[in-house]
Amino acid sequence: DVQLQASGGGLVRPGDSLRLSCAISGFTDDKYAVAWFRQAPGKRREGLSAISLRDGQIFSSTSESVKGRFSISSDNDKHLLYLDMTNLKAEDTAVYYCAAETTAMRDPAITVGAMFRRPDLIILWGQGTQVTVSS
Numbered sequence: 001d002v003q004l005q006a007s008g009g010g011l012v013r014p015g016d017s018l019r020l021s022c023a024i025s026g027f028t029d030d031k032y033a034v035a036w037f038r039q040a041p042g043k044r045r046e047g048l049s050a051i052s053l054r055d056g057q058i059f060s061s062t063s064e065s066v067k068g069r070f071s072i073s074s075d076n077d078k079h080l081l082y083l084d085m086t087n088l089k090a091e092d093t094a095v096y097y098c099a100a101e102t103t104a105m106r107d108p109a110i111t112v113g114a115m116f117r118r119p120d121l122i123i124l125w126g127q128g129t130q131v132t133v134s135s
Contacts, residue, residue: 001026002024002025002026002027002100002124003023003024003025003026003126004022004023004024004034004098004099004100004124004125004126005022005023005025005126005127006020006021006022006096006097006098006126006127006128006129007020007021007022007023007129008020008021008129009095009096009128009129009130009131009132010130010131010132011132011134012088012131012132012133013088013133013134013135014088014089014090014133014134014135015087015088016088016133017084017085017086017087017088018084018085018088018131019082019083019084019085020036020082020083020085020096020129020131021080021081021082022034022036022080022081022082022083022098022126023079023080024079024080024081024098024100025079027053027079027100029104030053030054030076031053031054031102031103031104032052032053032054032100032101032102032103033050033051033052033053033059033100033101033103033108033111033112033115034050034051034053034074034081034098034099034100035047035048035049035050035051035059035098035099035100035101035112035115035116036048036049036050036070036072036081036083036096036097036098037096037097037098037099037119038092038094038095038096038097038131039094039095039097039128040091040093040094040095041094043094044119045097045119045120046061046063046094047061047112047115047116047119048060048061048063048066048070048072048083049061049070049071049072049083050072050112050115050116051072051073051074051081052103052108052112053074053076054103054108055108056074057108057109058072059108059109059112059113060072061116065091066092069085069086069087069088070083070084070085070086071083071084072084081098083096085131088131088133089133090133090134091133092131092133093131093132093133093134094130094131095128095129095130095131096128096129096130096131097125097126097127097128097129098125098126099115099119099122099124099125099126100122100124101114101115101122101124
């Protein structure tokens with residue numbers, strides 16, 4: 001079975017940095033896009049960044065709130081996806097999730113676009129990890 005498991009959340013202070021990890025297992029090939037999302041209380045789930053495992057293409061959110069502060073990377077040998085977050089702010093407080101969609105049938109850019117527009121249609125989710133930014 002395909003599984004995603006996010007970890008690395010915690011309580012940090014404004015201005016701190018944090019790295020989240022997503023352990024990926026059960027994939028039979030690398031034709032997947034894996035993405036980071038977050039969901040703050042009372043808000044919709046927001047796509048942050050995604051990476052195509054096959055070719056390493058990175059797709060980032062156009063959200064000004066995270067631009068320049070959040071970056072995605074992967075270690076395919078270790079089957080890990082990372083989200084590096086810097087200069088954290090109180091408004092970054094949320095549950096962070098990783099999710100995956102196959103790119104076997106569609107171009108990764110189209111797949112990620114669909115993931116960000118309709119996260120409710122994504123089937124493969126890891127459990128969330130809470131990030132709380134507070135002084």
